[in-house]
Amino acid sequence: MKTIFHNITAIFMAFAVLISTLSFSVDMHYCGDTLVDVAVFKDAEACVMDNMQTTPYESSITKQGCCTDHKVVVNGQDELQSSPDQLSVDHQLFITTFAYVYQHLLFESLPKQIIPFQDYHPPILVTDMQLEYDTFLI
Numbered sequence: 001m002k003t004i005f006h007n008i009t010a011i012f013m014a015f016a017v018l019i020s021t022l023s024f025s026v027d028m029h030y031c032g033d034t035l036v037d038v039a040v041f042k043d044a045e046a047c048v049m050d051n052m053q054t055t056p057y058e059s060s061i062t063k064q065g066c067c068t069d070h071k072v073v074v075n076g077q078d079e080l081q082s083s084p085d086q087l088s089v090d091h092q093l094f095i096t097t098f099a100y101v102y103q104h105l106l107f108e109s110l111p112k113q114i115i116p117f118q119d120y121h122p123p124i125l126v127t128d129m130q131l132e133y134d135t136f137l138i
Helices: 002-021 089-106 129-133
Strands: 024-031 034-040 067-074
Touching: none
Parallel strands: none
Antiparallel strands: 024 034, 024 067
């Protein structure tokens, strides 16, 4: 059960790093107030009104185009800390101590004590044998 939880957590963290570093752009082309085309990772295609050629009598200064392009760029995180050598010595000491205590001491169970004579009852003594036979250890 513990290994399954660790595997799920590792996969979730890998996806979190992937999503935080992903960057993309969305390009939208409007003709007037109407959205004509949306493109992700590339430029949106222009509509027919934008491609029409101006007549020779019209000046390009006086004519305003009805088409606009909007680009939305989402930048991902570029700076990832890949190695712990940038941590201070105090932080490294705290992290290693925390990991050791968490793994070895926090969830360690006490060993089961086996008492082999737990169900054994001594015999009933009628007389004290040492006094009866006068046998004493000096």
